[in-house]
Amino acid sequence: MLANNPSKQTKHIERDFSNILKYKEKKSIRDLNVRNKQVLVRVDYNVPLDEKGKITDSRRIKNTIPTLNYLLDQNCSIVLISHLGRPGGKIVESLRMNPVHEKLKEFFPGVNILKTDDCIGEEVQNEAKNLKEREMLLLENPRFHIEEKKNDLDFAEKLSRLADVYIDDAFATAHRKQASTYGICSFFEEKGFGFLVEKELEFLSSCIEQPQRPFTVILGGKKVKDKLGVIKYLIGLADNIIVGGGMAYTFFLAKGYQIGRSVKDLSKVEEIKEYLKDDTHETKIYIPKDILVCDDIDDPKMIKSVPISDIGENDIGVDIGTETIDAFKKILSQSKQVVWNGPMGIFEKKEFEKGTKEIAKFLVENEIFTIIGGGDSAAAIEKFNLQDGVAFISTGGGASLDIMKGSLLPAIDCLSDK
Numbered sequence: 001m002l003a004n005n006p007s008k009q010t011k012h013i014e015r016d017f018s019n020i021l022k023y024k025e026k027k028s029i030r031d032l033n034v035r036n037k038q039v040l041v042r043v044d045y046n047v048p049l050d051e052k053g054k055i056t057d058s059r060r061i062k063n064t065i066p067t068l069n070y071l072l073d074q075n076c077s078i079v080l081i082s083h084l085g086r087p088g089g090k091i092v093e094s095l096r097m098n099p100v101h102e103k104l105k106e107f108f109p110g111v112n113i114l115k116t117d118d119c120i121g122e123e124v125q126n127e128a129k130n131l132k133e134r135e136m137l138l139l140e141n142p143r144f145h146i147e148e149k150k151n152d153l154d155f156a157e158k159l160s161r162l163a164d165v166y167i168d169d170a171f172a173t174a175h176r177k178q179a180s181t182y183g184i185c186s187f188f189e190e191k192g193f194g195f196l197v198e199k200e201l202e203f204l205s206s207c208i209e210q211p212q213r214p215f216t217v218i219l220g221g222k223k224v225k226d227k228l229g230v231i232k233y234l235i236g237l238a239d240n241i242i243v244g245g246g247m248a249y250t251f252f253l254a255k256g257y258q259i260g261r262s263v264k265d266l267s268k269v270e271e272i273k274e275y276l277k278d279d280t281h282e283t284k285i286y287i288p289k290d291i292l293v294c295d296d297i298d299d300p301k302m303i304k305s306v307p308i309s310d311i312g313e314n315d316i317g318v319d320i321g322t323e324t325i326d327a328f329k330k331i332l333s334q335s336k337q338v339v340w341n342g343p344m345g346i347f348e349k350k351e352f353e354k355g356t357k358e359i360a361k362f363l364v365e366n367e368i369f370t371i372i373g374g375g376d377s378a379a380a381i382e383k384f385n386l387q388d389g390v391a392f393i394s395t396g397g398g399a400s401l402d403i404m405k406g407s408l409l410p411a412i413d414c415l416s417d418k
């Protein structure tokens with residue numbers, strides 16, 4: 001199962017953390033003079049909605065309460081902007097911010113919270129101008145305008161007219177260069193990050209920069225390309241890298257195994273071969289030794305466990321096998337810090353959830369310090385009701401991956417220097 005040579009013991013590779021730590025040079029909400037000012041806060045209220053348009057999980061709104069309370073205490077008037085879903089540059093009625101507006105009113109019962117029907121234009125500007133101290137104004141979904149995603153500067157300038165100070169508290173969107181997260185910063189003198197962004201940056205960067213060792217990274221899910229970037233940065237820094245989920249099959253190909261009809265990224269096989277060959281560091285890479293396969297994900301008539309050397313032509317790999325679960329648990333039991341990004345199988349289906357569930361339960365029951373990154377991984381932890389047992393669940397999938405790749409988030413980079 002061990003993919004590279006464990007007897008080769010060399011030093012950890014020195015990493016350059018300057019990109020990750022650059023946020024410390026940026027202004028936080030505490031460094032800005034916001035008293036009595038009108039503040040535009042970029043939040044990420046991209047909440048899940050059911051068919052009736054009801055919010056099924058309002059944590060993204062709840063997570064911004066500390067920032068909003070701070071601003072209310074400072075007598076600010078607050079303009080809020082967030083995207084919701086993917087309307088694709090046109091008005092989509094089901095993606096209006098109305099459910100978010102209702103939820104905000106529940107969270108802030110004593111505060112007058114208004115909502116506009118657009119996010120730019122004369123009417124919106126007037127409503128913003130008339131906003132009083134300790135009132136809030138929620139803008140309509142900026143993705144109703146094609147300019148938002150294009151980071152259009154004219155559009156960003158129009159948004160900037162609505163306030164004096166800009167605060168970014170949208171961690172989950174901080175890896176994107178869009179008008180309301182990036183372009184807009186050109187038009188504000190005073191701009192900094194809020195408490196949610198601060199907490200995320202502090203937690204995630206310290207896990208990479210000063211890991212408790214042994215430090216184990218679990219990578220799964222199916223975004224092979226994104227996650228290989230994490231391997232590239234953490235090789236030589238982490239003690240162990242465990243690969244499972246849909247990621248693993250491209251690794252099997254790199255090792256010369258057949259994978260039947262399982263997910264793969266053929267463009268990444270050569271890169272993986274390089275990682276597996278590289279023995280200039282002491283990071284051990286582990287891949288599954290057995291997996292669960294089926295014949296049809298939606299309607300499985302056959303589900304069985306096979307060693308990775310025995311995957312049939314018609315098989316689809318859907319979870320890690322029991323031997324692998326035990327082997328991974330052994331590595332985790334010797335770990336002091338675990339960063340987990342990507343489920344071990346198609347956990348959304350009961351038949352294929354065991355690998356993800358067993359690993360999650362093991363981490364919580366053994367009180368192993370665990371950080372969860374990745375939207376689907378967080379959903380898995382919630383599904384198994386284990387969210388209270390882990391040290392930290394990041395609210396940003398792509399943004400947390402970027403930090404684990406050693407990158408600076410663009411929406412943070414454009415904030416004011418201290």
Ligand code: ADP
Nearest residue numbers: 221222223245246317342345346374375376377
């Ligand atoms: P995260 O959001 O945690 O970063 P990804 O987005 O990369 O994770 O991938 C999550 C998805 O990967 C889940 O929906 C899960 O069903 C899927 N997945 C996990 N294992 C497999 C597999 N063996 N084959 C196909 N999909 C898988």
Ligand code: MG
Nearest residue numbers: 374375376397
């Ligand atoms: Mg995902």
